[in-house]
Amino acid sequence: MQWLWCWRCKSEMPMLDEQEFAEVIALFEPGARSVKKYRLETGAPFQSVPLAKHFEAMLTGYEAITGFKETNPNAVWHHRLSLYGPPCKKCGKPLRTPKARLCGSCMTPSG
Template sequence: MSEIIYCWRCRIDIPMLTEAEWATLSPHLTDTVERIKSYRRQHDCSLQEAIEKGLGDALNVYERLTGFRETNPNALWHHRRSIYGPLCPSCGKPFRTPQARFCGMCNAERLPDQSRDE
């Protein structure tokens, strides 16, 4: 089940997908260029409209998995829990990467034995 944590790019707490959830969503994102091209050919529309309409199924899958309605399909690429580190013991925000040694929010140092799952 997704975990609600702070997203550094969106600057809000948001559901982050587990690897199992990501496996369900990622096929809807990986063929995005072809999907957008196909939508533009079929509907003779602008690139912006094709991006909004052609990626709607990825947004729908994310909402079905998390209950949160994301409006930016590009944001889905970084709503994956495994790309972030453990939660900071000081402020509770996730470390920006699994390898990060300092918290990007409060500059607290990561504990030497702190794994991602703590």
């Protein structure tokens, strides 16, 4: 786990390495099934589903690794270190992707 600037959350977020990501994401599927079942039973619209409850196991796993209490299971999908490039030489923010040629923040070329 490593704290890194997240372009989507617009703040420093705990990012998972590949092994940690695999462990946490393995718990997504049971959560998704639980949501599906809940919606079939209640007819509730997606917006009203208490996601933090259905994905409790996954979010608890994320918190156990990162110490960060995330409530949005979907955010975990992009908190993965391998999605980002090395830090910008000028401003230190991670490049948006490993292949990015320019820093998304200060436009300094990466190579």
